[in-house]
Amino acid sequence: MIRHTVAFRLKHAPGSAEEKAFLDDGQRILAAIPGVERFEALRQVSAKNGFAFGFSMEFADQATYDGYDGHPDHVAFVRDRWLKEVEDFLEIDYAIL
Amino acid sequence: MIRHTVAFRLKHAPGSAEEKAFLDDGQRILAAIPGVERFEALRQVSAKNGFAFGFSMEFADQATYDGYDGHPDHVAFVRDRWLKEVEDFLEIDYAIL
Numbered sequence: 001m002i003r004h005t006v007a008f009r010l011k012h013a014p015g016s017a018e019e020k021a022f023l024d025d026g027q028r029i030l031a032a033i034p035g036v037e038r039f040e041a042l043r044q045v046s047a048k049n050g051f052a053f054g055f056s057m058e059f060a061d062q063a064t065y066d067g068y069d070g071h072p073d074h075v076a077f078v079r080d081r082w083l084k085e086v087e088d089f090l091e092i093d094y095a096i097l
Numbered sequence: 098m099i100r101h102t103v104a105f106r107l108k109h110a111p112g113s114a115e116e117k118a119f120l121d122d123g124q125r126i127l128a129a130i131p132g133v134e135r136f137e138a139l140r141q142v143s144a145k146n147g148f149a150f151g152f153s154m155e156f157a158d159q160a161t162y163d164g165y166d167g168h169p170d171h172v173a174f175v176r177d178r179w180l181k182e183v184e185d186f187l188e189i190d191y192a193i194l
Contacts, residue, residue: 002142003139004143005189007189023194040191040193041193041194042100042191042192042193042194043191043192043193043194044189044190044191045099045190045191045192046101046188046189046190048187048188049187049188049189051189053194054189054191056191090145090146090187091143091145091146092102092104092141092143092146092148092151092189093141093142093143094137094139094140094141094142094151094153095139095140095142096137096138096139096140097120097138097139097140097150
């Protein structure tokens, strides 16, 4: 199992319709990609970093993760939404020790 | 629910006995603190950041999280182990959106 997480901050104003649309669309589009398990849209609540949100999802193995990464819906979401609407982000991926 | 995560890198050599002891002791000591749920010791596997490990745990609410933070076993672990053996870390806390 690989848990892929990304913490991020949007360019949109907090509480804005644009913010809600990004989070809703991200969850809807990414969670539907084959191989994505346990998708979560998250609020980042620690004051010890500058991120406001997170997405978390799990993949059975690296091949499934690679399939997600190259899936047209993921590629399009990154190109059309992520790169335009996200101000800063950090990807952290975990496997159980 | 609050999911508290910390990604970190140790001063110890990869694969060393000191590394194993830190990870084992961290899991044993922290997971036993009242209120800690779903404790996980994790390997960080993305090349997009410099962290090698992670701990993840969940708390029912902020008061339980605060109780963990101030618990003598947590305070002692931070003082006696974390501050001496951890080279770099980042705390990221999530709540379900």
